[in-house]
Structure formats: structure tokens, C-alpha cells
Amino acid sequence: MEIRGYREEDRGALGRLGALAFGGSPVEWEEYYDPAKNPRLDPSWVSVVEEDGEARSSATVLPLEVFVDGAAVPLGGVAAVKTHPAYRRRGYAGALIRHLLGRMRRQGMHLAALWPFSHAFYRAYGWELVSESxxxxxxxxxxxxxxxxxxxxxxxxxxxxxxxxxxxxxxxxxxxxxxxxxxxxxxxxxxxxxxxxxxxxxxxxxxxxxxxxxxxxxxxxxxxxxxxxxxxxxxxxxxxxxxxxxxxxxxxxxxxxxxxxxxxxxxxxxxxxxxxxEPEFMLRLVSVEGALGHLRRSPSAPLVLRVADDGLPENAGEYTVGPEGIFRGSGSPHQVSLDVRQLAQLYAGYLPAGRLAELGLIRPGSGRALRLLEELFPPGDPWIFPADHF
The missing domain is CATH 3.40.630.30 (Gcn5-related N-acetyltransferase (GNAT))
Structure with a gap:
């Protein structure tokens, strides 16, 4: 199995794959890979799994901007993830997701989102649901x-x-x-x-x-x-x-x-x-440190986030967030242990910190730590308008 970039001669094969996976006609899906007809597409962000000379699976990252604290920041919109029906359950989609996450991280794209075909599948790679309609x-x-x-x-x-x-x-x-x-x-x-x-x-x-x-x-x-x-x-x-x-x-x-x-x-x-x-999109914090750096808010005192990430081990560790900024390492006695998936839900404002603590999904070290976490991540209304879905 080789994961490679998109070539113009892939358009016909990927058009057929799109029609098999999602419906529509192969011609409509071929137009998806034409930047003149799909202005959000950057062909350099299309990845293809090739084996035995065949394009068997593909996924795309749409380089978008989203608002965090009122400012526009980059986000990778993962879309058109598809595998030929004859070659499913061979690990192609998972390999593509790992490949794209690594590439986004290397290129400084700290956030990624998608609409899943299966929440359980993407949750295994560190994604979590952060929006409802x-x-x-x-x-x-x-x-x-x-x-x-x-x-x-x-x-x-x-x-x-x-x-x-x-x-x-x-x-x-x-x-x-x-x-x-x-x-x-x-x-x-x-x-x-x-x-x-x-x-x-x-x-x-x-x-x-x-x-x-x-x-x-x-x-x-x-x-x-x-x-x-x-x-x-x-x-x-x-x-x-x-x-x-x-x-x-x-x-x-x-x-x-x-x-x-x-x-x-x-x-x-x-x-x-x-x-x-209805469930809406899932969020992945590609770089925890980078994502936290997008925030234009801080708790009133330093707070340590002890983050676990089994999908991107580079994210795992301690982050101190406070009025003086963000740095890796422990710089406060106020600490919260949590998984990157729950951090994504807090980041989006989807679930409040107190509710996650009640459910046992995060572990604040003290009441003071929980209050600081609530200051850092107030509840919000995460939403992408339907005309902007990907």
C-alpha cells in the first residue's frame, strides 16, 4: 500500500469511487476534483491509496478558516473519505486519516473537523462530537x-x-x-x-x-x-x-x-x-498547544491540563495555561486530567466542564481547578452553517 498525492489521471477513478461511496454520478464527482468547479479544493491536499496499480481509497483536506474567539484561524476540513467496496476493512481509511493528521500537524494546521460516517470509527483516532442541530x-x-x-x-x-x-x-x-x-x-x-x-x-x-x-x-x-x-x-x-x-x-x-x-x-x-x-461535526485537536494558542482568553490563575492522546502521542503531556500565556510543562498546583477528545468538546464549548466532571470524563484535582477550567472554556454554540458543510 502506498499513500501518495493526487494526479490528474486519478480524476476518473476517484469519480467512480465517490459515486460508489456517496451516490451521485461519476461525472459529478469528477467535478469535485476540479478547482474551477470546487473552489474550496486544493489538489495538493488530496491523498490517494494505491495498491497493485489501482487507486483504491482517497481522502481530502479542504483548507478552511473558522472562527475561534471571533478571529479566523486555519482548519482542515476532512472530506470525501472513501474506499472501493471491494477493498473495505483493509485499513486504508485509517491509514489515510493518520497520514492527513500528521501532514496537518507538520504544516501548522492545528484544528480539523469532519462529518463522520461512523462516530466510533473516528473516535478511535482522537476525534469527538462537538456540535448538534x-x-x-x-x-x-x-x-x-x-x-x-x-x-x-x-x-x-x-x-x-x-x-x-x-x-x-x-x-x-x-x-x-x-x-x-x-x-x-x-x-x-x-x-x-x-x-x-x-x-x-x-x-x-x-x-x-x-x-x-x-x-x-x-x-x-x-x-x-x-x-x-x-x-x-x-x-x-x-x-x-x-x-x-x-x-x-x-x-x-x-x-x-x-x-x-x-x-x-x-x-x-x-x-x-x-x-x-441530529449530530453534526466532529473535531480533532491536531496540535493541542497550537489549538490553545488560538484562544483569546485565559483563566484568572495558571491551570495545568494533563492531556492524554492515544492517536497523536506528540500531544500527550502537561500544558500550563494562564494569564501569562501557554507553555508545555507543569506550572501550577491546579491541575485537570483529561483525554484529547473531551478537550475538543470543551474547546468547542459543546459541553461544560462541570457536566464532564459529573460524568467522570475529566478529573479535576480540586474544586479550584474545575472553576479555572470553567473560566477557560465557557459553554458556546458550535455551529457550521449547512451551506458550508464539507
Missing amino acids: IRYRLDPRQLATGPEQRRIRAHRESDLPQLARLLERRAARHPLGVRRTGGAWDRALKDRELAVYEGEGGAEGYLLYEVSDRDSRRTPPRILRAVELVAGSPDARRGLLSFLASQDPEVFEIVHKTSRGEPLHPHLGSAHLRMEV
Whole structure:
């Protein structure tokens, strides 16, 4: 088995692999490896397992930026991990993941994320779930209408810079929210529509949505999927929700996914409706020291994190975090022992330190150490907008 870089002649084989693994057509998957059609792709980050002259497995890292404490930092979006069905369970995928983690670490990419086919598989390599969503299925009549809807209009090309600023402000409030660049906006808008709320100073909010074809086997026969709702003011939110409420309930069911920290409940007349909590992405701290260095906060006194990492032994050890900065080694009597997987959950703000301690998943040496850990890692609302999934 050889793990090598991508070659242009691999495109056909990887297109067939993608269709076998994930569905779609081989032609669509060949376009995935064309940077002109997939602007987030850097071919140098595509890795291929070759054996007996065949490309049998592949994985890609998308070099993205995400927000940590409001600042954009690099993150490797691991995507398109696939193996030919005839060659599964031969260790190809695991070898690729280890290879990519090592390469990201060497190149100073301290964070990585992915949407897993199996949480248990990736957990074995040091990844952990750090985000959830709430999926709503609504009759339009369950949403309130209001006069703000009069300010809704179709989008114009000139709106995009303002919409991008609205999204960036919103994404920066979510730990690990993806920073969307111009090329990624083109991808997000493909085959979708935009409704814009026009405020006194221009666009104040927008709804990115798509509609399904009619399916006579279901009632109602079509789905309006609200992919992304971004509001810069309460009026904008009311107007965009009123737009959804105005759809014909005999024709459309509304489907909308939110982060767990921004539920639709405050905007509904009744919360007795269909909701599903779904797992979102997993996070890997590729370099613990580097990831901690992205933080723009510290506890009020030095705290030692005693980190275990069975996937990347280079991460294992003690880290002192305090008002004076971060260094490897023990520089405080206040200590917490934890695995890199739980450190990822704390880092994202997914689970509070006190809850992890109650569950026995972290081991603070004292009550003071736990309080310092809570200062360092306050709860947050980790979220990547669906149009930025990878």
C-alpha cells in the first residue's frame, strides 16, 4: 500500500469511487476534483491509496478558516473519505486519516473537523462530537406572519457584499463557524434562491432556500428547505419567518435546521411540532498547544491540563495555561486530567466542564481547578452553517 498525492489521471477513478461511496454520478464527482468547479479544493491536499496499480481509497483536506474567539484561524476540513467496496476493512481509511493528521500537524494546521460516517470509527483516532442541530418540520401556519414581510424582496447581485458581512458577523459568534469566501459563496448559491430583507440601510437579513420537485406520494407534495436564515435585526428575522409562513400549506412543508443555541421556539405559536436533534461535526485537536494558542482568553490563575492522546502521542503531556500565556510543562498546583477528545468538546464549548466532571470524563484535582477550567472554556454554540458543510 502506498499513500501518495493526487494526479490528474486519478480524476476518473476517484469519480467512480465517490459515486460508489456517496451516490451521485461519476461525472459529478469528477467535478469535485476540479478547482474551477470546487473552489474550496486544493489538489495538493488530496491523498490517494494505491495498491497493485489501482487507486483504491482517497481522502481530502479542504483548507478552511473558522472562527475561534471571533478571529479566523486555519482548519482542515476532512472530506470525501472513501474506499472501493471491494477493498473495505483493509485499513486504508485509517491509514489515510493518520497520514492527513500528521501532514496537518507538520504544516501548522492545528484544528480539523469532519462529518463522520461512523462516530466510533473516528473516535478511535482522537476525534469527538462537538456540535448538534435541531431539525424542524413545519406547516407554514405554525409560523407567525407580520407586516415586516413587506420588506422582503428577491436578491440582486449587488447585495452579495452586504450579505457576506452579515454572515461573517453571525458565523463569528459560533465557535468553529466557517468563514465563507467568494468562491464558496458561488457554491452555496448554486441551485438555490435568496430572499432578502431590505432595511433602512440596505440588506439587513436573508434566507437561502431551495424547493423540491413535486412528489405526489407525500403530503404536502413539495418541501421548502430553509438552508440558511441570517438576520441582522429582530425586524429582519420576523420578516424572513413571515416569508416562510406565507407559503401555501397545501403545497409546501417547511424544513429548517438551527443550532441548538438558536431554536425556533420563541418564534412559534406552539412548540408542539416535529423536531429532531441530529449530530453534526466532529473535531480533532491536531496540535493541542497550537489549538490553545488560538484562544483569546485565559483563566484568572495558571491551570495545568494533563492531556492524554492515544492517536497523536506528540500531544500527550502537561500544558500550563494562564494569564501569562501557554507553555508545555507543569506550572501550577491546579491541575485537570483529561483525554484529547473531551478537550475538543470543551474547546468547542459543546459541553461544560462541570457536566464532564459529573460524568467522570475529566478529573479535576480540586474544586479550584474545575472553576479555572470553567473560566477557560465557557459553554458556546458550535455551529457550521449547512451551506458550508464539507
